Amino acid sequence: MQSTLKALMVQGTTSDAGKSVLVAGLCRVLARKGINVAPFKPQNMALNSAVTKDGGEIGRAQAVQAAAANVEPTVHMNPVLLKPNSDTGAQVILQGHAITNMEAAGYHDYKKVAMNTVMDSFGRLQDEYQSIMIEGAGSPAEINLRENDIANMGFAEEADVPVIIIADIDRGGVFAHLYGTLALLSPSEQARVKGFVINRFRGDITLLQSGLDWLEEKTGKPVIGVLPYLHGFDLEAEDAINNQQVRGNSKLKVVVPVFTRISNHTDFDVLRQNPDIDLRYVGKGERLDHADLIILPGTKSVRDDLAYLRSQGWEEDIKRHLRLGGKVIGICGGYQMLGQSICDPHGVEGQAGESKGLCLLNHVTELTLHKALTQTSGTLTLDGISASVKGYEIHVGRSQVDDEQPIRLNNGEMDGAISSCNQIFGTYLHGFFDSSEVLSLVCRWAGEEDIAVIDHAQIQENAINRIADAIESHLNLPLLWPDLETIQS
Template sequence: MQSPLKALMVQGTTSDAGKSVLVAGLCRVLARKGVKVAPFKPQNMALNSAVTKDGGEIGRAQAVQAAACHIEPSVHMNPVLLKPNSDTGAQVILQGKALTNMEATGYHDYKLVAINTVMDSFSRLQADYEAVMIEGAGSPAEINLRANDIANMGFAEKADVPVIIVADIDRGGVFAHLYGTLELLSKSEQDRVIGFVINRFRGDIALLQSGLDWLEEKTGKPVIGVLPYLHGFDLEAEDAIDSQQQLAGTAKLVVKVPVFTRISNHTDFDALRQNPDIDLQYVGKGQSLSGADVIILPGSKSTCADLVYLRSQGWDKEIARHLRFGGKVIGICGGFQMLGRSVADPLGIEGAPGVTEGLGYLDLATTMTENKKLTRVTGTLGLLGQNACVSGYEIHAGVSDINEVQPITLSDGTLDGAVSACGQIFATYLHGVFDDPQAFSLLCEWMGCSNVSVVDHHANQERAINRIADAIEEHLNLERLWPGLGK
């Protein structure tokens, strides 16, 4: 088995146990100690994605983990990305490029082929870096997914890497989670587990000690450490929507985002959610958009289907009323497309072939094409007679014919986005449009509030990464993983 320094895999007892955050923190710890380290996730299922410098698509969690390593993200850090477009199917992306759409049963068999791509990417990272920190997916104890597994123990066995298992004590049942997960593994898989990490503990550690002793005695595996619950901790979510906020008091701006069935890249709104002056609310099924100063239509992996869903919730009527009373509306990517006259999908790229009527507020028509646009961009945003620097990334299959004022001039001279003649609607293909402080301030002024605090999203991310790294250095016995490292 390889040494933990050369390659270490973090698996979890459940989804959202803390795998992504722990890997990011371990990456930063190693980077602090001068180790050339990279993150890796063999298979990721998420609708939050990022664009690499060379125009590939990977999960956002791996882009954050790359930032923790102080390196550029690469397609090899997440060689298989699955983007669900229905309850049973997903778009399959290999080494950054979309391959095809597959149903779950078909993909189960295809994993025997995909493992070759996974191992190719892993080998490349191992050749280029001193250490690779690997993140599993979901839980290794999902009995129905163990055959042909490439995301958890199936990969760990193939790559011959050691594993630590993390569990979230804040969920409850942490000892059952850890003991039960280990028991459901095969003997060879159990042998490669070198220890446990307990995450999000609140209270006096002395009250936990008897449980830790029991777990170590029953399993023969050490508890490497217990990480505390970090209040106010905020790092980009891999897929689950994070709605935690820290409002200063009375919000200066109420922003509502309808949650589509296939909402994508909702991390676009983290800069708004983290701002103490903004009350950002995600509006789910059966809930109302009323009371908003601004409504933002987010991205979608299935734009036409989510247009139908939007209407089924009566949100189209609420948007119409909102605009009649002078409210502002923003559309990002799929939301941009929805605001036009129509969205055509003649090849069935995102669902059944056909044409779906748009909301009709912008003079544009969109056609889905086989070639997905994947690019990172910079440019200038022009609104209210002012200019601001803007940056972001584009991930979309649609090509839009736009007959509106386009407010963003990209660095290559091309134009992006649209502003309605009435001045109440702003739309863009750029994900991350709120992340740049200059663009954030100008957009807030356009939304009707010129005195909103400016929050530096990238600085917040750095603080979060350093907080988890600090906690790891304080509360984990790193000698059990890397004897003598950094001494």
């Protein structure tokens, strides 16, 4: 294989321009050619994360990209993960493990140290893989973040890798985004840019041609291609919550409150995709009502978000829902909220102290310095019916449980709790809905026995192939890799 395939970095004009999806698609394109390719994101800021087999934590986007590359995800694919726990601070995770909480100003200086971790992981991937598809973060033109940058051009310069820039035309202003982003780069950074990709175009491509010609003339950079708007495209979002699809003829109505630090909301993608389920996210100022099932999601700041839940009047909504015979599930932080108390003696998630829980389950939780990071499997039993369950745990805290525990793990331990009234169920496991068997069991417990069976993993696989097909059809890949077509699939 020629060195031109060794590495390529995708940077964007904005967040959500399509970087994550383009990297996933490029990984699949190269994997189809038999190339041993890996994804890489030097620094990620996200509350959606995944657990690797060796017990590390990375952004979920990199786990999806690894699936696109047909390789097992590792911590080196996302060596720096920042999980915000306030408007100005975040937990810093290096090579899969949390090291500290840090305010933004302090982290700005710490990036010089973090770059060593980034380059160590990148070097390990270079030794193991033929090609690396790299994703930037946000935009390289954020002038206030340029100093000590490890996420975009700072990394590209240090690693000496070529860059392409993607912009979302569906947002409007695509030519200003691309022209302005390039103009704000240094001369050496501009020279590193090999071309542009325009994402999510609708309509007649001939009507765009004059703009493409202008952009190429003004910048001296080629437009590598224009990706079409893919209607119904559904791949896990890196951090933004996908819009729910409200269905008037649904069999089961599910409501999820959106906490200020909601984490791993990808737990609910399989519910959103199911034609028999009406999934509704409820935000600030809205009510938790008209539901068969309320699910309290995970959160990075459980005590703060418990206070937020109360400030929104949602505690009263939940209790009214239960009086009317509805069901409630808590996942991870949401599970902790359902108990009697949450104690944070070490100030792990903020100021040390204790909060009264919702008192709907009989457990108490103490937040601990050690974070549980495990892939987990076992058996879930509800209403005397059992199903094989698997998921992953990402949490600080241990819960002492007095209720019946519905999940027996394969290591012999128990997880979760279920109330004596059989209306409230909690678990530390993320991702357990992805199993159609488990989803059917939970929906039966919630009052609906006949729910459509869908294959969440196949939906993800179809989405990856769909973006890869679009890349092969609409991007001029020989501009990036002149020798790509000579490689045998």
